[in-house]
Amino acid sequence: MRKSVPVLVAQRIALGLVLLLAVSAVIFLGVEALPGDVAQAIMGQSATEQALANFRAEHGLDQPALTRYLNWLWGILHGDLGTALSNGEDIARAVGQRLGNTLFLAFWAAVISVPLAIILGLVAARHAGRWPDRLISAVTLTTISLPEFVLGYVLLYYLGVKWQVFPPIAMVFPGMGLWERLHAVILPVLVLVLVVLAHMMRMTRAAILNVMQSAYIETAELKGLSPMSVIWGHAFPNAIAPVVNVVMLNLAYLVVGVVVVEVVFVYPGMGQYLVDHVTKRDLPVVQAVGLIFAAVYIGLNILADVISILANPRLRHPK
Amino acid sequence: MSDAASDILLDVRGLRIEATVHPPGERARDVVIVDDVSFTLARGRVLGLIGESGAGKSTIGLAAMAYGRGGVRITGGEIRLGGRDILKAGAAGLRALRGREVTYVAQSAAAAFNPARRLMDQVTEATLRHGLATREQAEARAIALFGRLGLPDPERFGERYPHQVSGGQLQRAMTAMALCPRPGLVVFDEPTTALDVTTQIDVLAAIKEAIRDTGVAALYITHDLAVVAQIADEIMVLRQGRMVEQGPTARIIGAPRREYTRALVSVRSMEHPEKPAGGQVVLDVANVSARYAGLPRDVLRDVSVAIEAGHTLAVVGESGSGKSTLARAITGLLPPSRGRIRFSGRVLSPDLAGRAREDLRELQMIYQMADVAMNPRQTVATIIGRPLEFYFGLKGGERDARVQELLDAIEMGRGFADRYPAELSGGQKQRVCIARALAAKPKLIICDEVTSALDPLVAEGILRLLLDLQAQEGVAYLFITHDIATVRAIADSIAVMHRGAVVRYGPKSRVLSPPFDDYTDLLLSSVPEMRQGWLEEVIRHRKMESAGN
Structure with a gap:
């Protein structure tokens, strides 16, 4: 018996939630297992025993690990990510703004890179083995092969400093207009696009070429359709599932993998926030950011699965 | 041909087609696959192209659309369609021609329909793309064609996806797709070969009627002379890759001039006298039922059959009738849920793991796809030698001598021991599989559709070999097939299977003689006969019967 679409989707979502719970435990245990004493690290070498004990009691560090884990989870379910140890800031508030900035960057990088990668992939498949294919592959493989900080600094030097086309530092602050904001993030968006383009383009190309071997492609050609309408109308609908999976992996990367790019362009996003607090040994922040990254990653993968299920006519229209 | 020149739709002269082949371990080279083929086809007429695999019939059919699969290129001759040489049409000219003036019906409609799109979109696509009608007109025409081709609920048939309809329905939908743009010519490439025999007859009748009603000309490609005799005005x-002979259908099947044509005409008439019953029973299947895990119903229902030593039991039925499942139950791959299997006097363990090596040795199997039943990286000697080592511990010279004996037995002689499967023809591969089964000195060989993938003349050679080996070695066969002609050629007794149950069982002479049960009657009367008018007779007969009920 084949399962119906709602059942399959519900299963995927349930599985994602279980996975997220497991990840939260791993993050908590991982941070817990770090050597050294948090109180000592925050208060400094000169703190007295009494001061350390007070700090621990104040932040609940003297309670057993399981209690702290459950308290942490309970808080998260109520939107409370805890307070930062280093400056006493509410993490949820600080993260909210940072996450918004990161998502803004990721959104524009995705809006440009996903359609561009798919179109380039279709064009490459259309001219497989000939010069347009080779040119597209060579350029995108070059940009994916360069480390993103190299790409970032090279673009920053030429476009930002030497020719001064775009602002070299991606300064954003609350109250900025949309156009100002977009102008400010052009360089980091460009770097991210170049980094994720190749992977999605290659997968689109490979998936299309794989489908092009099918008998129904011959049927379409024998109807007198043009090569591009054969690819778009007959090959692409059957290549969606593998392409969607790679697209989602790259979207996840745009959110969780931007640390380096944010640091290069001094962009106030999640990556910078994470790096700052790792150096300060601010564990609640590290845990919270880790969990948010995991949630984004798992969420996008669930979305990929759901789209693949919906794209399959055998599941959508059972016999 | 007496038709006036203006009536000639397709005129092919001196056609030459080449392909680039890449033999394993050799450099790519060009081979001629069609050479010096000429024919004409008048408007509204049907020309049958017939031959075995590799004869170039599909290649010629696709050439009528100036299309070459893979590395196939048309390198010589002229193809004039409606007076125009389509080989000089250019890419845009060919796109304007394909799907408009010439359309194509593929052998496997299941593969030729796009799984991701609705049938109606695909059936009307060429008509709309060429601007031949508005969407409403095209859909109305498609619905009319669905009705004419006998598809259920024609108004709503097009809303479905390919996986939601049966193979026979898809093949008719493909015919509707080809006829929708009102082309002058349709190329039918083995349109009924992949269908069950009882389905084939309906699709064949529907295609014939549609051709007659629309007045379209057709190239009808098939390897089955009896099928083409029902539908073609002329046969080539x-x-x-070369023409053997060409003429009106009645002349080709009634008075073939060439030796090769005569062999094709008589190939299905092989007969084999039934051996008398009363010998020792080697296999006794009693009340066996079986089901696959996760499926709600039994795929074998209370099956009881027996085979005597040195005899052949043919298990015949259509796809899904449970005949291969019966083989899986006997070999222990699918343990039965009920029932008992006795083999040479002892009860067999239901599952494979519980069987003794002697049970395995005495019960061998040969498969439909000889290609995938052999390890492509082993030589023929290794393949045949393996059971000799495994069951009899033969080694070195002793083993080689026995391998050679077996090669002689399958009439392959010297020089084949060191070859790899890729270097053998389809028939030779199946012979090696037979030798491998014989090497174990079995009492029973299960032959699962062993001749279905082979050309008729090659298949006949394999059947004769199996009969000779049976006479020499006294081995019994359980012969699974969907083909009645094969059954006549080899069986001593027959079991007819339908939906998992044996509906008729007994000696060949009795099973194939009236009075018949309904299903066996349908099955037998659906096998095409090599004479014109047979199709109309059967259809008329069936209509009268259903009217009488």
């Missing part, structure tokens, strides 16, 4: 016989 092809062999290895």
